Every structure is written in structure tokens, then in C-alpha cells.
Amino acid sequence: MRLKLQTPRAFAPLLKPARYKGAYGGRGSGKSHFLAELHIEEAIRQKIDMVCLREHQKSLEFSVKKLLEMKIGAMNAGSYFEVQDKRILSKRGGVTIFEGMQNHTADSIKSLEDFDRAWFEEAQRASQRSLDLLRPTIRKAGSELWFSWNPEKESDPVDQLLRSRFELPGGSVVVPVSYRDNPWFPAELKSEAEYDQRRDPDKFAHVWLGEYQRNSEARVFRNWSIEEFEAPPGSVFRFGADWGFSVDPTVLIRSRIDGRRLYIDHEAYMVGCEIDQLPDLFDRVPDSRKWFITADSARPETISYMRGHGFPKINAAIKGPKSVEEGVEFLKSFDIVVHPRCVHTIDELTLYSYKLDPLTGAVLPILSDKKNHVIDALRYACEGARKAVKPKREHRPSNEFEPASTTSWML
Numbered sequence: 001m002r003l004k005l006q007t008p009r010a011f012a013p014l015l016k017p018a019r020y021k022g023a024y025g026g027r028g029s030g031k032s033h034f035l036a037e038l039h040i041e042e043a044i045r046q047k048i049d050m051v052c053l054r055e056h057q058k059s060l061e062f063s064v065k066k067l068l069e070m071k072i073g074a075m076n077a078g079s080y081f082e083v084q085d086k087r088i089l090s091k092r093g094g095v096t097i098f099e100g101m102q103n104h105t106a107d108s109i110k111s112l113e114d115f116d117r118a119w120f121e122e123a124q125r126a127s128q129r130s131l132d133l134l135r136p137t138i139r140k141a142g143s144e145l146w147f148s149w150n151p152e153k154e155s156d157p158v159d160q161l162l163r164s165r166f167e168l169p170g171g172s173v174v175v176p177v178s179y180r181d182n183p184w185f186p187a188e189l190k191s192e193a194e195y196d197q198r199r200d201p202d203k204f205a206h207v208w209l210g211e212y213q214r215n216s217e218a219r220v221f222r223n224w225s226i227e228e229f230e231a232p233p234g235s236v237f238r239f240g241a242d243w244g245f246s247v248d249p250t251v252l253i254r255s256r257i258d259g260r261r262l263y264i265d266h267e268a269y270m271v272g273c274e275i276d277q278l279p280d281l282f283d284r285v286p287d288s289r290k291w292f293i294t295a296d297s298a299r300p301e302t303i304s305y306m307r308g309h310g311f312p313k314i315n316a317a318i319k320g321p322k323s324v325e326e327g328v329e330f331l332k333s334f335d336i337v338v339h340p341r342c343v344h345t346i347d348e349l350t351l352y353s354y355k356l357d358p359l360t361g362a363v364l365p366i367l368s369d370k371k372n373h374v375i376d377a378l379r380y381a382c383e384g385a386r387k388a389v390k391p392k393r394e395h396r397p398s399n400e401f402e403p404a405s406t407t408s409w410m411l
Contacts, residue, residue: 006183007034008030008034008177008181008182008183009181010175010176010177010181011023011030011034011175011177011181013173013175014034014035014038014173014175015038016173017142017144018144018171018172018173019143019144019145019169019170019171019172020144020145020147020162020168020169020171020172020173020174021035021144021145021146021147021173021174022123022146022147022148022149022158022162022172022173022174022175023035023147023148023174023175023177024147024148024149024150024151024159024162024163024174024175024176024177024210025150025151025176025177025178025181025209025210026150026178026179026206026207026208026209026210026211027150027179027189027193027207027208028178028179028182028185028186028189028193028208029177029178029179029181029182029210030177030181030182030184030185031148031149031177032064032067032121032148033067033071035119035146035148036064036067036068036071037071037075039068039096039117039119040068040071040072040075040077041075042117043080043081043090043092043094043096044077044080044090044091044092045092046092046094047090047092047093047094048090048092048094048116048117049094049095049096049114049115049116049117050094050095050096050097050115050116050117050118050119051096051097051098051099051112051115051117051118051119052064052065052068052096052097052098052099052119052121053098053099053100053101053118053119053120053121053134054100054101054120054121054122054125055100055101055102055122055125055126055127055130056100056102056125056226056227056228057098057099057100057103057228058100058227058228058229059228060086060098061228063098063121064098064119064121065088065098068088068096069083069088072088079091080092086098094116101120101126101127101130101133101134102127102130104130104133106133109133109134109137110137112137112138113137113138113139113140114140115138115140115143116140116142116143116144117138117143117144117145117146118134118137118138118143118144118145118146119146119147119148120134120145120146120147120148120149120158121148121149122148122149122150123147123148123149123158124149124150124151124152124156124158124159125226126147126149126156126157126158127157128157130157131157131158131161147162150207150210151163151210151211151212152212152213152350153212153213154212162174176210177210178208178209178210179193179208193208195247195271196208200370200371202214202351203347203351203371206350206351207347213350213351217363218353218354218355218356218363219350219351219352219353220328220332220352220353220354220367221331221332221336221349221352223332223334223335223336224335224336224337224338224349225335225336225337225338226337226338226339226340226346227337227338227339227340228339228340229263229265229337229339230265231256231263231265235256236256236257237254237255237256237287237291238254238255238256238257238291238292238294238381238382238384238385239252239253239254239255239285239288239291239292239293239294239381240252240253240255240293240294240295240317240376240377240378240379240380240381240382240383241253241282241293241294241295241296241314241377241380242295242296242373242374242376242377242380243295243296243298243299243302244270244271244272244273244373246272247271247272248271248373249269249270249271249273249344249373250268250269250270250271250273250278250281251267251268251269251344251373251374251376251377252267252268252281252282252284252285252288252293252377253266253267253285253342253345253374253377253378253381254266254267254285254286254287254288254381255378255381255382257334257382257385260333260334260335261334261335261336261337262331262334262335262336262337262382263336263337263339264336264337264338264339264342264345264378265339265341265342266284266285266286266339266341266342267285267341267342267343267344267345267374268281268282268284268285268288269344269373269374275302275305278302278305278306278309279306279309279310279311282306282311288311289310289311290313291313292313292314292315293306293311293313293314293315294314294315294316294317294380294381294383294384295314295315295316295317295380296316296317296376296380297316297317297318297319300316303315303316317379317380317383318383318387323379324367324379325367326386327379327382327383327386328367328375328379330379330382330385330386331375331378331379331382336349344373344374345374345378347371347374348371348372348373348374348375349374349375351371352367352368352371352372352375353368353371354366354367354368355367355368
């Protein structure tokens, strides 16, 4: 079988053998798609053992396994592979497996010594420990280490390794890419990128062009992490909503508090959401019709509309002097854990910042009024806990957390 795949010009240097191959850049650049196709093409021609890695991986749902399966179908290569539950076998005798580096020790990593390829996806999350374990392990003649990532900070270990100002490891080929290098970039995402370019140049540069986060010293939230998790049975959920105004997004967030941890596992987010679209938008978040929702009080007519369209337990947030600052400080008192599917939450926690002095560049104790729509929804969701009367214990007004019955919202 001879494949004739179209390769965007930016990725062409990665077609030749190299010990280290890196592709970094913004969202929609096609990094993962290119490397997935490259692996499939190689595995069709010869026996290749590949390990696909992430820093943390508790399930295959967020590995590149689904992407590889999709590429096998798109490339009409199904006869060359056997897709199993936890791995992919090739007709040439190779195997592709999927693992988390945090699950490995100095002893367990030795099981990968005979692999031909290691692909570290989302490598901006890679710890120095993981890179130190991985690099000497993949040692087979002709073996390659692949890295794909969206840059965050210059000090991140993968950037220090493959984007150093001084010297790169021998045999390194590293390419910067963005959505502008992707000829198949969808029109829907182009619209999103252009929106950010108009409204928020800093976010556009980081998210879409792959530049480092700017003004990181001004970031508000440093107390958060991304982790796959499932809410345990009997969880008490807190919902918060922020209404969009013209070009601003409408947001619904689902969270829960467990001790000093604040978990966020679902979000709904839409720019230009008309009022009659709101019920469908909110239904994207599980159980949103059953639990109390605390919403921005600036739109009482919208709250009234939602009460009459299947959301009887939606109520207005209580705003007041310093409510924003106090709400943000309350959120900062937790270790916040965000599910990977909540991409807009991740964006805002990354980019939400304090204002800077326009003359000196010094960080001011004033919150910026941008990159905060999800943050506002999260403040509203946690308002009841913040205003609890008794310290160290959440105050639960009568029936606040009792889900509405199925019949009550249908009547």
C-alpha cells in the first residue's frame, strides 16, 4: 500500500528521520493530526512499536487512541490494523500502547526500552522527572521521541529541552505551527480565532498562535490543575450561570466542593446565544434542570424566562460592594480541579489577570474585567458556600440542594 498524504509545508521537516521531533503551537494547527498520520503511515510500511504518552492518563478517553482509530478509517487502512480495547496491533507485528508518565517508576519505565517511537502529547504538562525518565529509556537504534504541545511558559521542561536559547539535543527537528499553517482549518474555528483576535489580542496570541502566556506574574489563579475524574454518587452540585451581552458568551458551570477542593466537571459556553436557545444550551450540562442554579442578577427577565422553561430552581446572585473581589479570593482558597473537557474554564483560569500599570508595567491590585465569564459563573455557583454563616461548614438553606422532582419542572 502506497499512501499519498498531503503534508502542510510547516510539517515537512518532520518527515525525515530525527532523534527528537517537536511540533508546538496554538489550537487548530493540526499537530496531533499530522503525527497520527505519520505514525499510521510508518506502521503500514514496517514493524513499529509506539508508546503514546501523557503526563497524567487515568483512562483512554483522553489519549490519542481515538484520533489514531479515526485516522486508520480515514486512510482506508483498516486491513492493516487490529484495534483492541487498550492497544492497536499492526499487520507488520508492531504495537501501539497508551500510558501516563506519572504511572511509571525508574523500574517500570524499562518495559519501553525496545520501543521504536514515543509520542508525548500535551507535552507542556510534562514534568522534568518524566523527561528524565523517558529520554534514556527510548534507546533502540533509529528510535525517535515525538513531542506535540501548546506552549504555556518558557520555563516548562519541554520548552527548556526543545526551544532552548542555547543548545538543543543532537538530532532535533522542532517546528512552530499555528492554525494559519493548517489548510483544513474549519471555518467555525476560524471565526472563533478572529473573535479572540479582535477582542483579546493576548488570548489570541497564546491560544491560537502558540505564544507564551503574557504577564504571567499578573495571573490571578495559580491554585488549579487539570485532571480526569468522575463525580462520586451522591455528590452535591453547585451550578452558576453568567449571561452573554451581544458578543460576550453565555456560560453555565457545574461544580462541587469536597473539603478544600473545588471540582469543575461540566460547562456550557456559547457566544451570541439567543434567549430561546438557552434551555438547549443549559441541557448540555448534566442534571441542570434538577439542581439550584445561581445566575447573574443583571438579567431578571432572562431568569424569569428560564424558570418558565424547565429550570424552576434558578435564582439571582446577590451582588454587593466587593462581591467580585471576595468571590475571587474565596475561589483562590481552594485547590481547583478542572476536567479536561472544560476547555473554556481552562482558558480563563490560565489567562484571568490583574491589571497592569500602563506606565510602569507593575501589577495592580485591581482585577481585569475580561477573561472572566466562566470565573463569574463559578463565583455565583459558590456564593452560598461563601456566605455560609458557620465557619468551616457549608450553610445549606432549606431544600437548597434537593433536586427538583421530574414532574415539578414539567408542569
